[in-house]
Amino acid sequence: MAGIRVGVHWSVLVIFVVILVGLAGGGFRDAHPDRPAWQYWLASGVTAVVFLLSLLAHEISHALVARRNGVSVDDITLWLLGGLARLKSEAATPGAELRIAGVGPLVSLVLGVLFALAAGLLAGFTEAGLVVGALAWLAGINILLAVFNALPAAPLDGGRLLRAIVWWKTGSPLRATAVATTAGRVLGWVLVAVGLYLVLAGAVFSGIWLAVIGWFVIAVATAEGGQARLREMLSGIPVSDAMTPDPVTVPGTTTVSEFLTDPRYRYRHSAFPVVDDGDVLGLVTLKGADNVPETERATTTVERVMVPVGDVPTPHPDDPLARLVPELQANSTHRALVLEGKRLAGIVTSSDISRVTSWLSSSSVWRSRTL
Structure with a gap:
């Protein structure tokens, strides 16, 4: 509507x-x-x-x-x-x-x-x-x-x-x-x-x-x-301080079967950026790929089951991390693809935000800022 x-x-x-x-x-x-x-x-x-x-x-x-x-x-x-x-x-x-x-x-x-x-x-x-x-x-x-x-x-x-x-x-x-x-x-x-x-x-x-x-x-x-x-x-923390730089990517032409069986993708993370000749196409999750029927996995590419880049937050490395938080919470993937121009610079997850906040909470940096 x-x-x-x-x-x-x-x-x-x-x-x-x-x-x-x-x-x-x-x-x-x-x-x-x-x-x-x-x-x-x-x-x-x-x-x-x-x-x-x-x-x-x-x-x-x-x-x-x-x-x-x-x-x-x-x-x-x-x-x-x-x-x-x-x-x-x-x-x-x-x-x-x-x-x-x-x-x-x-x-x-x-x-x-x-x-x-x-x-x-x-x-x-x-x-x-x-x-x-x-x-x-x-x-x-x-x-x-x-x-x-x-x-x-x-x-x-x-x-x-x-x-x-x-x-x-x-x-x-x-x-x-x-x-x-x-x-x-x-x-x-x-x-x-x-x-x-x-x-x-x-x-x-x-x-x-x-x-x-x-x-x-x-x-x-x-x-x-x-x-x-x-x-x-x-406040004052840039996205680059939380992101994982140069993440492992998946070519858009990779089949779901290849994606699910390749050790590079299966055991490290639960979601990966999808690229084509350097252009970022979206984000594919293991859960989304698992939902494809086994009989169709050999003929279905990850590009067909990915979350399009337009439906994922795409901050710049220098953007404020605080501004990204509500976008991550509202997004179904709880991830952001960090872009520098058209180049993929990194990826940020809710876990990355938690890691940064845990460090700030326990560090003298955060305590001195709140005094």
Whole structure:
């Protein structure tokens, strides 16, 4: 959609079922009694689908604005607690961060207003009672989504807005992240506490759901805080300090059978750059090659099963290592091909990042930088 991959996690089925059963078995039936059962189920099913599309519109807006501000988007995934647009890198300026974060709640708010207007226009038609009820529910849930996401706490959109403001005021994106993630952990614990209170008060389902959301907010905010500290630790370190120079490469014409049986490739690493006359074509993994049926391995080249170079981070040796970290985390291979012009200079893996951070953590260099 709009050139962006969209995925659906199996847990989305939980959202669909909860909305379907909740509206068909209670909400719509109580508000509009004495209707045929199929009408309740049909209206509830359509409402659930439109709500999921509303979540998708929210995330698509983030992705589109991110691309307009020079931030690449890996994909969008809908799951149990809403949606997630995975960005390959961070915004370069507070203004870009503000635009990327702010558009999501704005889209949800606009959708809520549009659904409310549509419900108001149809309210005069007695035969449209279920339709009005569905539109009113969609209006309320989208406005609630906009308000909740605007709360100034990471990982919510409001946390990104808070980060942008603190970044603009202080000039420090790391300090801004620390403020936003601290607010996120506070909000998460508040939600957990309120959820537990609701459980004790008898509202078991609502309480558990709120506690789960709070725990998710705490976990993600804590993870973002850890990533910020990692970027601070790696500040000033170039990619060349972490990369493995002149890695073993695989010619693109090599068959999968040759690749899997050649000791040069089988026992040293789990992924190798693919080249053709010095040009870097991509990255082939042992796992990807193993997935090729044995009957096809002798006739299938690694070029056909590799990850194209366009789908792998390609930093320059002098690029900041801190900037590469989120790209590695978002990339499915967790590797980067370091290019100097068109020449392959090296390869960086998540293990290389861990090695550098371990050295910095234990060295007097890191301790002196933090004093």
